[in-house]
Amino acid sequence: MRGGATWGGEAMSILKLEPFGERLIAMRRHLHANPELSYEEYETTATIRRWLTEADIRIAEYPLRTGVVAEVGGEWGGPVIAIRADIDALPVQEETGLPFASVNKGKMHACGHDFHTAAAIGAALLLKKKESQLRGTVRFLFQPAEEKAKGARQMIASGALRDVKAIFGLHNKPDLPVGTIGIKGGPIMAAADGFVVEVHGRGSHAAVPEAGLDPIVVSAHIVTALQSIVSRNVGALDSAVISVTRIQSGTAWNVIPDKAVFDGTLRTFDPRVRMRVRERLEQIVAGIAGSFETRAEVSWIDGPPAVRNDARWAELASSTAEKLGLRVIAPAPSPAGEDFAFYLKETPGLFVFLGTNGPQEWHHPAFDVDERALEHGASFFAALAVDALKQFLDSDNTKEERGERDTMSQLAIDVHTYLRTHEQLKQAIEGLTDEGLRWKAAPNSWSVTEVLAHLADHNLIVSFRIREILARSEARLPAFNQDAWVAGQKANEGHAADILAAFKSLLDYNSLLFQRLEPEDWEKTGTNAKGETVTLSAVVRGFVAHLEHHLQQIARIRNHESGGAG
Secondary structure (H helix, E strand, C coil), X not given: CXXXXXXXXXXXXXXXXXXXXXXHHHHHHHHHHCCXXXXXCHHHHHHHHHHHHHCCCEECCCCCCCCEEEEEECCCCXXXXXXXXXXXXXXXXXXCCCCCCCCCCCCECCCCHHHHHHHHHHHHHHHHHCHHHCCCEEEEEEECCCCCCCHHHHXXXXXXXXXXXXXXXXXXXXXXXXXXXXXXXXXXXXXXXXXXXXXXXXXXXXXXXXXXXXXXXXHHHHHHHHHHHHHHHCCCCCCEEEEEEEEEECXXXXXXXXXXXXXXXXXXXXXXHHHHHHHHHHHHHHHHHHHCCCEEEEXXXXXXXXXXECHXXXXXXXXXXXXXXXXXXXXXXXXXXCCHHHHHCCCCEEEXXXXXXXXXXXXXXXXXXXXXXXXXXXXXXXXXXXXXXXXXXHCHHHHHHHCCCCCCCHHHHHHHHHHHXXXXXXXXXXXXXXXXXXXXXXXXXXXXXXXXXXXHHHHHHHHHHHHHHHCCCHHHCCCCCHHHHHHHHHHCCCCHXXXXXXXXXXXXXXHHHHHHCCHHHHHCEEECXXXXXXXXXXXXXXXXXXXXXXXXXXXXXXXXXXXXXX
């Protein structure tokens, strides 16, 4: 690891710190001292992975060059919810004077992503302590490149949001005191678009402007006229911001140039307002340029849409925060942009503001946070995850997925998880070449062929156990598929084609068996190979745990075949 004498220590030494708050502060300070820009977060990624691994938190492998995905829970199946933290820094020269200030010149965590990351790791550590009690999976997305507004889309493209039913995130808020949290439904952060305008005129000597078409004068008229859009084309109850932030033209004091370029940003909260303002900007640019006998072109830099919170999750999060003793307020929406919005276009969720009582606003070279807020962030994330999973299991949505109106039984959860993981396996091995089926990451590791043979053996155990229970009621026992059984036995001999066929046959057969089970069958006991008394549910959960573990191995092999980096 990089860093100074104080903040460059080993990851494990930080994990051993007590009390818990001191551990989070040490993590945040280490990250703060070693900032990395978007797409360059290699050491940050390695550090996060090291801390999570040392805490025995499961790393989920996805095709990401930077960034980390980790999971806690899932032992009992159930829904998946996600917690996101951004990890990149800004190209800002730090001026805080802190003893743990950035050691990387021109790079700084001037937006508090070090704070967000430490809080999310803290939540993972808290949830790990009660992992066996979680009725679902909490997936942590440590996302790169938020400042470029592209990291969230990369996470989504990698598959990290697959199966996620809700996602939660937070941002530090320097103007809110520690112990305060801003939660609201609807828009909380703005859509952030950029624009570039090129005005093409005709150059001439500055002493004879009538011989040319001055693009600077045209640009000045356009910039002034753009300010009328908000006051005359946006309703009084809506809002928008148009800022021109750079103008460039000319090379000499006595030459009228051919071209002027200016750019800026547009911020809106409503999609209709966003489109209307963009339309009016293009009309004004074209109209004014034409009136001066020049021409102009507008190019758009499409940023993230507005962050629009789900009202249901806002209500639950407010209750969670109040139970933790936090003061809940309805914050004013921020005109800043956040690529968390891309997640919310895929799945419902919530983004909140956590008070950090900072001396300066985001992106300022003297930006800092009050570290007492770290424990609030970690505790809120962890508690919200627990409450969200409980709400899913208690909700009508989960009952509808089961297809019944009665209370969801453990049978429904585990059967759903069993079938879902099988489908994930089918997708994972789809299209693998013979080389991919037999490739090994290391001499003592398993190939996909060996993984599938191992899983086929466990799948047969599940079949035996279900048949043993169903045999007590012959009327419910489906016809036995001898071909599937033979294929399953051949799987142990390492023939790739037989293994793939065995899984398809065994999945179909076990699906039939599951349809014959009643909820009371799920807790019936039998004896396993070790002579231990176990329930059917324990057998199936054990198999699913094996399968989910090996799915990560297969993902790494697929990544090897595609030439990607984990």
